Amino acid sequence: MIRATFPTLIYSEPLVRSGLGRFNAELAAECRALRDFDEAGRKWSLKNYPGGYTSYASMNELHRFSSTFALLEKRITGHVHRFARALELDLRGRTIRMTDFWVNIMPASAAHSLHLHPLSFVSGTYYVVTPKGCPGIKFEDPRLDRFMAAPPRLPTAKSANRSHVTYPAKAGNLVLFESWLRHEVSQNRVDAERISVSFNYNWS
Numbered sequence: 001m002i003r004a005t006f007p008t009l010i011y012s013e014p015l016v017r018s019g020l021g022r023f024n025a026e027l028a029a030e031c032r033a034l035r036d037f038d039e040a041g042r043k044w045s046l047k048n049y050p051g052g053y054t055s056y057a058s059m060n061e062l063h064r065f066s067s068t069f070a071l072l073e074k075r076i077t078g079h080v081h082r083f084a085r086a087l088e089l090d091l092r093g094r095t096i097r098m099t100d101f102w103v104n105i106m107p108a109s110a111a112h113s114l115h116l117h118p119l120s121f122v123s124g125t126y127y128v129v130t131p132k133g134c135p136g137i138k139f140e141d142p143r144l145d146r147f148m149a150a151p152p153r154l155p156t157a158k159s160a161n162r163s164h165v166t167y168p169a170k171a172g173n174l175v176l177f178e179s180w181l182r183h184e185v186s187q188n189r190v191d192a193e194r195i196s197v198s199f200n201y202n203w204s
């Protein structure tokens with residue numbers, strides 16, 4: 001008998017079944033307007049998010065200030081509950097709560113290097129504008145530093161056995177993961193902006 005043990009769960013689902021076209025268009029306009037408005041964020045991005053814009057360090061509680069983001073928060077929270085149930089987390093009667101919510105705009109050539117999300121337990125991204133050919137989100141096997149002398153995986157290995165797995169960025173789709181799981185977005189090689197919004201959840 002061979003069994004998968006200590007699995008790493010990643011959640012990927014459409015936010016809602018249908019009717020997202022208009023909502024995403026409004027959201028994209030709001031993300032771009034935020035970039036125009038957020039001088040501190042543009043300045044921070046120059047150093048820390050080269051080639052792109054993120055409101056991560058400047059305007060990172062957008063669900064408290066924007067009705068569009070508040071609606072999105074409500075929809076995402078339902079999915080986070082579903083994910084927490086799949087993880088069989090004992091929340092001890094505490095509440096799952098979104099703590100941070102921010103915008104990411106990646107024009108051509110922008111990239112986001114390997115990172116994780118401290119001070120939260122579930123994080124994720126919702127895709128707003130995803131031009132054809134734009135990069136997905138690439139996850140790294142959390143045990144990678146322990147592989148020592150292990151041989152590499154076959155090029156034909158199924159995704160559960162690979163050390164890196166990429167989930168495509170698709171407008172209207174939501175990806176959730178446990179916040180300790182390292183991930184990155186490789187360079188955007190298409191000449192169009194890729195827009196996403198990311199968030200962290202805590203239990204308190």
Ligand SMILES: [Fe+2]
Nearest residue numbers: 115117183198
């Ligand atoms: Fe991230």
